[in-house]
Amino acid sequence: MLKNDLVLRAARGEKTERIPVWLMRQAGRILPEYRATRSRAKNFIEFVKNPELACEVTIQPVDILGVDAAIIFSDILVIPEAMGLPYQMLEAKGPWFENTIKNKIDIDTLRIANENDLRYVMDAIKLTKQNLNNRVPLIGFAGAPWTIFAYMIEGSGSKTFSKAKQFLYTEPQLSHLLLEKITESTINYLKGQVKSGADMIQLFDSWAGVLAPDQFYEFSLKYMSRICDAIQPLVPVTVFAKDAHYAIEEISKIKCNTIGLDWTIDPSTARKLSNGKVLQGNADPCLLYADEKVILTETKKMLAAFGPLNYIANLGHGLYPDIDKEKVKFFVECIKSYKF
Amino acid sequence: MLKNDLVLRAARGEKTERIPVWLMRQAGRILPEYRATRSRAKNFIEFVKNPELACEVTIQPVDILGVDAAIIFSDILVIPEAMGLPYQMLEAKGPWFENTIKNKIDIDTLRIANENDLRYVMDAIKLTKQNLNNRVPLIGFAGAPWTIFAYMIEGSGSKTFSKAKQFLYTEPQLSHLLLEKITESTINYLKGQVKSGADMIQLFDSWAGVLAPDQFYEFSLKYMSRICDAIQPLVPVTVFAKDAHYAIEEISKIKCNTIGLDWTIDPSTARKLSNGKVLQGNADPCLLYADEKVILTETKKMLAAFGPLNYIANLGHGLYPDIDKEKVKFFVECIKSYKF
Numbered sequence: 001m002l003k004n005d006l007v008l009r010a011a012r013g014e015k016t017e018r019i020p021v022w023l024m025r026q027a028g029r030i031l032p033e034y035r036a037t038r039s040r041a042k043n044f045i046e047f048v049k050n051p052e053l054a055c056e057v058t059i060q061p062v063d064i065l066g067v068d069a070a071i072i073f074s075d076i077l078v079i080p081e082a083m084g085l086p087y088q089m090l091e092a093k094g095p096w097f098e099n100t101i102k103n104k105i106d107i108d109t110l111r112i113a114n115e116n117d118l119r120y121v122m123d124a125i126k127l128t129k130q131n132l133n134n135r136v137p138l139i140g141f142a143g144a145p146w147t148i149f150a151y152m153i154e155g156s157g158s159k160t161f162s163k164a165k166q167f168l169y170t171e172p173q174l175s176h177l178l179l180e181k182i183t184e185s186t187i188n189y190l191k192g193q194v195k196s197g198a199d200m201i202q203l204f205d206s207w208a209g210v211l212a213p214d215q216f217y218e219f220s221l222k223y224m225s226r227i228c229d230a231i232q233p234l235v236p237v238t239v240f241a242k243d244a245h246y247a248i249e250e251i252s253k254i255k256c257n258t259i260g261l262d263w264t265i266d267p268s269t270a271r272k273l274s275n276g277k278v279l280q281g282n283a284d285p286c287l288l289y290a291d292e293k294v295i296l297t298e299t300k301k302m303l304a305a306f307g308p309l310n311y312i313a314n315l316g317h318g319l320y321p322d323i324d325k326e327k328v329k330f331f332v333e334c335i336k337s338y339k340f
Numbered sequence: 341m342l343k344n345d346l347v348l349r350a351a352r353g354e355k356t357e358r359i360p361v362w363l364m365r366q367a368g369r370i371l372p373e374y375r376a377t378r379s380r381a382k383n384f385i386e387f388v389k390n391p392e393l394a395c396e397v398t399i400q401p402v403d404i405l406g407v408d409a410a411i412i413f414s415d416i417l418v419i420p421e422a423m424g425l426p427y428q429m430l431e432a433k434g435p436w437f438e439n440t441i442k443n444k445i446d447i448d449t450l451r452i453a454n455e456n457d458l459r460y461v462m463d464a465i466k467l468t469k470q471n472l473n474n475r476v477p478l479i480g481f482a483g484a485p486w487t488i489f490a491y492m493i494e495g496s497g498s499k500t501f502s503k504a505k506q507f508l509y510t511e512p513q514l515s516h517l518l519l520e521k522i523t524e525s526t527i528n529y530l531k532g533q534v535k536s537g538a539d540m541i542q543l544f545d546s547w548a549g550v551l552a553p554d555q556f557y558e559f560s561l562k563y564m565s566r567i568c569d570a571i572q573p574l575v576p577v578t579v580f581a582k583d584a585h586y587a588i589e590e591i592s593k594i595k596c597n598t599i600g601l602d603w604t605i606d607p608s609t610a611r612k613l614s615n616g617k618v619l620q621g622n623a624d625p626c627l628l629y630a631d632e633k634v635i636l637t638e639t640k641k642m643l644a645a646f647g648p649l650n651y652i653a654n655l656g657h658g659l660y661p662d663i664d665k666e667k668v669k670f671f672v673e674c675i676k677s678y679k680f
Contacts, residue, residue: 170631322502
């Protein structure tokens with residue numbers, strides 16, 4: 001039995017004594033402890049593949065920041081790698097794929113990943129569950145199929161992902177073929193995560209925002225919906241489609257429990273459009289650069305606008321690496337001590 | 341008298357025989373003719389500062405693509421330079437400032453730019469007006485104060501502009517001081533452009549989308565509004581705040597004629613929120629990678645949704661450099677031949 005199950009109860013729409021909070025990228029460079037663990041791995045990929053190190057950094061923010069959930073330390077791009085498309089993480093440049101997907105042969109060559117291809121994540125989840133000792137829930141995650149597709153075609157990060165979008169416009173059938181394979185792999189992967197102990201799941205559609213609405217519905221939401229159909233009967237699922245401001249109503253129709261929101265979304269607008277779903281978010285990460293007075297005022301505004309029911313407090317995107325961890329702790333405390 | 345004043349009449353809300361069209365970044369790398377002219381300048385900054393070359397590339401898309409307006413070739417970052425903060429344009433990296441704004445002394449050191457500091461733009465506009473020979477209107481432009489501010493603090497492009505946003509959160513008063521200076525400079529600059537012959541003006545708030553809504557209203561829209569107050573009595577003004585999806589209604593309250601929209605905005609939603617303003621946009625630039633059949637279908641959908649009144653067809657952002665110019669011509673033709 002979990003000692004603190006606030007996030008899970010909130011995700012199921014149940015009443016909670018206070019608003020629960022966790023933070024995207026809480027296991028990350030804002031913590032000196034993370035940087036120390038990170039330095040013990042040869043490179044980022046080795047770091048991700050080492051269950052002991054992944055477990056360590058996953059638990060750090062629970063101890064240090066006092067958040068109400070842990071999220072397993074990993075990377076969304078383990079899926080392309082497990083499908084046969086390896087990547088590197090270049091210093092200051094981000095992910096980079098030596099090979100990208102260009103045609104049907106490339107797609108046919110990819111395999112459907114299963115949990116055995118991602119054994120190291122399963123091991124990290126099991127170890128973390130054990131070491132967390134039921135203090136808080138453990139969140140598992142995956143990239144949304146469109147976001148994974150975008151990297152597999154583009155081969156790196158991009159402001160526009162114009163190559164990936166070009167593929168959608170010129171090769172819609174091949175696009176669906178690839179998205180099917182990614183979706184199937186992701187479902188296997190997430191089922192494995194749940195079996196290994198993940199208490200809930202978040203899908204990150206980090207590049208939803210580059211798509212036109214019709215493209216989002218056809219090439220992204222449809223596949224996230226299929227993943228929700230497979231996973232939501234097992235554990236609560238959160239869909240975070242960054243910058244897909246136009247899609248809240250449509251997202252609320254799929255079988256997710258919680259909708260993650262970025263900081264450009266007005267809470268009351270989101271409430272109107274989201275059909276009773278639980279909402280998660282959405283402070284601007286840059287707010288945590290401000291002094292405590294400003295953080296307190298803005299955080300209270302956010303909590304009053306979203307809460308108290310059907311709400312999990314978070315940022316509207318991940319923490320930036322240069323944010324002072326004391327400010328992050330203060331933000332978490334503001335939320336935990338807030339009274340309606 | 342202009343031979344083709346469709347864009348101007350549409351911007352004033354008048355009825356036009358057909359929907360007018362121009363394209364953001366139409367004077368750019370998609371044209372081999374542009375690349376040939378570009379190669380005659382030592383570097384990008386010299387290119388921008390050379391009125392003959394600027395005039396040449398400004399007129400090229402009128403001849404080659406058949407668009408209904410020219411937009412003067414220049415760069416939004418001429419304003420920081422004219423205020424005393426020079427920049428370089430690095431190959432494949434974009435703009436880079438050796439010095440950035442960090443404190444009050446830095447801000448106090450900046451001067452208010454006037455049209456004499458930007459004589460080369462005035463000369464380019466005069467020469468272009470002369471050579472255009474009244475075929476189509478000439479659009480002048482400037483960056484919105486927030487976008488200019490963002491570069492002056494950040495010192496380069498950025499996915500998050502977290503340094504610039506940090507400055508807003510930690511130094512709101514200094515932020516306003518700097519925005520005031522940029523706004524005053526921009527008004528001088530745009531008045532000069534109009535005096536030199538610009539028939540209408542567009543403000544580009546390229547980085548509106550990184551701001552939280554409250555920040556956009558306080559640090560961006562307020563200053564764009566002041567620019568509209570100064571310029572709109574002279575010529576029509578278009579405000580293009582990229583990714584500020586939440587702000588259409590508020591933008592429609594300032595003294596602009598036209599609101600530019602990116603491709604994530606649904607036309608009918610924009611119509612409802614925009615209080616009778618003229619709308620401009622908003623095809624996904626990546627649509628122009630598709631085959632002609634798809635381009636035609638999607639373009640017709642867009643025109644039917646926006647038109648025929650109070651509408652100027654355009655993309656939702658600038659053309660990408662690797663788009664085939666034949667596809668661009670086809671897109672322009674689809675619009676020009678469309679019948680309601």
